[in-house]
Amino acid sequence: EDQVTQSPEALRLQEGESSSLNCSYTVSGLRGLFWYRQDPGKGPEFLFTLYSAGEEKEKERLKATLTKKESFLHITAPKPEDSATYLCAVQGAGGYNKLIFGAGTRLAVHP
Amino acid sequence: DADVTQTPRNRITKTGKRIMLECSQTKGHDRMYWYRQDPGLGLRLIYYSFDVKDINKGEISDGYSVSRQAQAKFSLSLESAIPNQTALYFCATSASGGDNEQFFGPGTRLTVL
Numbered sequence: 001e002d003q004v005t006q007s008p009e010a011l012r013l014q015e016g017e018s019s020s021l022n023c024s025y026t027v028s029g030l031r032g033l034f035w036y037r038q039d040p041g042k043g044p045e046f047l048f049t050l051y052s053a054g055e056e057k058e059k060e061r062l063k064a065t066l067t068k069k070e071s072f073l074h075i076t077a078p079k080p081e082d083s084a085t086y087l088c089a090v091q092g093a094g095g096y097n098k099l100i101f102g103a104g105t106r107l108a109v110h111p
Numbered sequence: 112d113a114d115v116t117q118t119p120r121n122r123i124t125k126t127g128k129r130i131m132l133e134c135s136q137t138k139g140h141d142r143m144y145w146y147r148q149d150p151g152l153g154l155r156l157i158y159y160s161f162d163v164k165d166i167n168k169g170e171i172s173d174g175y176s177v178s179r180q181a182q183a184k185f186s187l188s189l190e191s192a193i194p195n196q197t198a199l200y201f202c203a204t205s206a207s208g209g210d211n212e213q214f215f216g217p218g219t220r221l222t223v224l
Binding site for chain 2: 004034042043044045049089091098099101102104
């Protein structure tokens with residue numbers, strides 16, 4: 001059964017304090033791993049798609065990396081506006097666009 | 112204007128009532144989805160549709176039904192609402208082929224008393 005586990009559940013950082021969020025997954029034939037950002041009261045906003053181990057993608061202070069068992073979302077010198085819940089999802093070989101989501105990591109960045 | 116819209120944004124109803132949540136999109140995507148989000152559980156797929164004539168059950172379809180009225184419209188119905196259907200409901204769309212990323216609406220907060 002395809003499964004996604006995110007850790008930690010919640011993370012509090014000081015502004016400028018870099019850290020990483022983890023997404024561990026088990027899936028039969030990974031077709032894609034997706035990262036989303038969700039602000040309170042809003043729908044998830046697409047950030048990245050990763051397809052194969054070793055792949056990396058960057059956007060502003062965020063960098064996503066992928067191995068065969070997990071993905072990391074690295075946040076460099078975060079700002080308060082980076083505070084949000086970050087969701088990870090996987091699509092398996094039989095997924096037909098179906099995504100399996102993790103429960104998310106709630107990030108709070110304080111000035 | 113938002114690419115994916117959902118109505119209503121908030122709804123409070125009573126046990127046993129029939130409820131319809133509506134989703135419209137202007138992205139021109141063929142594929143549409145309904146998810147529910149509960150604290151600590153993440154998003155779970157209720158139903159999905161790859162075109163107007165295609166409807167498929169997701170992992171938690173019991174107690175729900177859907178209608179794909181047009182390429183741009185996908186409705187979710189709760190025929191007889193129960194309190195454990197209290198949740199956030201999201202509609203999403205994606206293009207066939209491509210990078211497969213899904214684009215989400217703003218959500219509907221449903222409370223069943």
